[in-house]
Amino acid sequence: MDRMIKEQILDALRKLHIPGNEDNIVALGKVSDICVLQSKVYLSIQVSREEAEGLGSFRVEAEQIVKEIPSVKEAVVTLTSNKEIPRRKSIPKNNISEIKSFIAVASCKGGVGKSTTTVNLACSLKNQGKNIAILDADIYGPSIPTLLKISGKAEVIENNCLKPMENYGIKVMSIGSIVNNSDAMIWRGPMVQSAIMHMLKNVSWGKLDVLLIDMPPGTGDAHLTIAQKIPLSGVIIVSTPQNLAMVVFFIIHIINRMGFIINF
Known part of the structure; x- marks a missing residue:
């Protein structure tokens, strides 16, 4: 059920474009961390730090698009510009090497x-x-x-x-x-x-x-x-x-x- 809702969310967000980009936010891989809790949806949209300052209305529009899905009553969209942190950095092989x-x-x-x-x-x-x-x-x-x-x-x-x-x-x-x-x-x-x-x-x-x-x-x-x-x-x-x-x-x-x- 959650997978179906997530697919509906992605389909709905394909109509949304960040100003200055021809491709939609889904095609650009900007949508992440979709979490569905009963009828409430949380998700993140990755934007650059420069873009984030002027995208308040863009975030509201994204929430409205998601709330138009019949099974969704509330949506919370977060704009994030965090850099991806490399996973599993090597740590000194002192006392944990064994x-x-x-x-x-x-x-x-x-x-x-x-x-x-x-x-x-x-x-x-x-x-x-x-x-x-x-x-x-x-x-x-x-x-x-x-x-x-x-x-x-x-x-x-x-x-x-x-x-x-x-x-x-x-x-x-x-x-x-x-x-x-x-x-x-x-x-x-x-x-x-x-x-x-x-x-x-x-x-x-x-x-x-x-x-x-x-x-x-x-x-x-x-x-x-x-x-x-x-x-x-x-x-x-x-x-x-x-x-x-x-x-x-x-x-x-x-x-x-x-x-x-x-x-x-």
């Missing part, structure tokens, strides 16, 4: 069972004889140490690296194993990004079959950092069937899915 696969576990909504799913998956893979570790990327609310009954602080070993915590044969690194539990993490985006990369690259992981990355809720700095700088093998999206949790579709447009888990 990690075979990176799998992120994410959700857009909090409290849907994402961290529990991460731990269950880690235990299942461990029982299959795999070498498994978890990177807890939730800087503001780390829960992996609690779920795996891990306490104490990570030890600093040679080359100023951290020794990962471990229980049940699963290695773990979390901000909860670095700072005091009573400390409030009032950090801005750059500090969050730096902390995540520090916990990834400055930890003596050893040989791993899979490093599971427990993502924080939302679609913020942590998600962009991980999607851009870590060579992910895939992402598992966790949600519940309630409408409030279905904002998970926003994150699906940021990262490729490995699987979709409905956690009843």
Whole structure:
């Protein structure tokens, strides 16, 4: 059904031209990130930074065209001039060179069972004889140490690296194993990004079959950092069937899915 609506949206937008261009915006590949949530449509139109300033009426016209589709009641069009960011930039092969696969576990909504799913998956893979570790990327609310009954602080070993915590044969690194539990993490985006990369690259992981990355809720700095700088093998999206949790579709447009888990 969503695919049919998306095709209708693209067909409708073929009548729309950016001033000064003969081809329509669909033919030019300007339309992206189409997201259909029930009767509401979100999409992006790529324009140059210079064009964006004078295209306010163009955006309104695009929204009106989309709303003329019978099954669409509301449309939100965003004009974007962001440069495409090269994916999977290489990162120094220091302590992660022996990690075979990176799998992120994410959700857009909090409290849907994402961290529990991460731990269950880690235990299942461990029982299959795999070498498994978890990177807890939730800087503001780390829960992996609690779920795996891990306490104490990570030890600093040679080359100023951290020794990962471990229980049940699963290695773990979390901000909860670095700072005091009573400390409030009032950090801005750059500090969050730096902390995540520090916990990834400055930890003596050893040989791993899979490093599971427990993502924080939302679609913020942590998600962009991980999607851009870590060579992910895939992402598992966790949600519940309630409408409030279905904002998970926003994150699906940021990262490729490995699987979709409905956690009843």
